[in-house]
Amino acid sequence: MVRFWRDGYPRQLMLKKNLLGTLTEICLIVVVSAAAGIAWNRTLLTGAWRGELTQQAQAAPQGEELPMPIGLVQVKELHDSKQAVIVDARSAASFAQGHIAGALTLPLEELRKTGPVGLKAKVPTSATVIAYCNGFSCHDSMDLGKLLMQAGYASVYVFEGGYPEWRDAGYPTATGAL
Amino acid sequence: MNGWKRHLPAAVRITLGVIFIYAALLKIADPVAFAGSVAAYRVLPYFASYLTAAVLPFLELVCGLLLVCGYRVKGGALIIAGMNLVFIVALASAIVRGLDIDCGCFKQGGAKTSPWMALARDMVFLAMTVFVLKTSQIKTPHTDLTDVTDNVR
Incomplete structure (x- = not known):
């Protein structure tokens, strides 16, 4: 068990898992914020898109x-x-x-x-x-x-x-x- | 550890969060003026300026709230660091091109903040974000697991 941890494999696995978790977190925050921003400003964006x-x-x-x-x-x-x-x-x-x-x-x-x-x-x-x-x-x-x-x-x-x-x-x- | 040292990470995290919430609310209140501020950098095309003006304040708001609440701090702080880097590049580009514009960072259409001043301010925010990221990593699962393995031994 101790050697298993010292080999570093689970540590790398945990780092990968953490990295993946952080990336997912970032993507989720960006998507939620973008959706909220677009929904809140939909009239403005529609107007800008049409040049109105x-x-x-x-x-x-x-x-x-x-x-x-x-x-x-x-x-x-x-x-x-x-x-x-x-x-x-x-x-x-x-x-x-x-x-x-x-x-x-x-x-x-x-x-x-x-x-x-x-x-x-x-x-x-x-x-x-x-x-x-x-x-x-x-x-x-x-x-x-x-x-x-x-x-x-x-x-x-x-x-x-x-x-x-x-x-x-x-x-x-x-x-x-x- | 001294009292102030113990509370410093939380104080910096909450301060940074409040700054971003404040900046976001001012922009959300006046998206047209903020779109004008974005357009003034002459980096994005017409519609993209509006899309940025619509989305960016909400991203600032969500990240600011996450920092204040101490929830998902790493994700929020990394996005804030990314935003600060983008702001710094945009401001540096405005300085290089000799654009005499308001940075559009906080109140839209108010007293003009020069790109140099805004650049210095963003550097401070970036340093605060790095500090938040460093101090928030103390309680990551990786560290906790190391502690567990130490106990196993």
Whole structure:
């Protein structure tokens, strides 16, 4: 019995068993967590899969309504098909230096002062609006998106890569004020 | 053994668990903003950012609860170690690529935490996880069996 243990075979067996047990444990935790996360966020995931606006605000009516982030590829598709109005949240000076071709200028500061009166005259609230600013470190587009949603725009997206990502991708840009 | 030394493993385990539960709840409360934080790293494609934002907080929550409860600690701690390693690689990649982004580790859309700060914090969490793993192995079945064989002799 003693030699049997000293040979190390059962010890290796136990190590293998422990390793297998730990791996099973890890797999189980990951599967349970993934299932819970997917079930909890099923509406958001369905919306993201279809490229639709999130229904999160309806699921949590007391929470703040947030615009949905959108990626470069989707922005390009909507830009080319003219299915969305692209709005630049940066200052008028930054807009004049360079902006996404066809975008409208709507500086966040200006919107805070005057409200979206000017935009509403040009763009109906039923339109899909994409807000952008100076990339991932810039939060103005998200703030602008929130204000637009509060103003009645139902389909608002935020392009977080913003002008730098668009320009670096070699997509059409323009300079000068509108 | 001194009192504080005896309780140190449990204190570190519970602290780490609470940190991960706290981080998870903040992300679960705002999955869209967290998806934006994930997308900001420019590593995952569009839908994968949302899938990560949906699943990762729940993984953090479950692992945090396991650590706090002291149940299946090894499995929970190993996953947390894995997550920390992934976070460290992602943050290092953001630093190398010069991305000026919020790490998205805790409150979404709040005060910005620089990648360097987040990297240092994740290193501390990783060290805590290694400590938890080392101290939790004291009561593994393997050690218990060795004790049994010693008694047989």
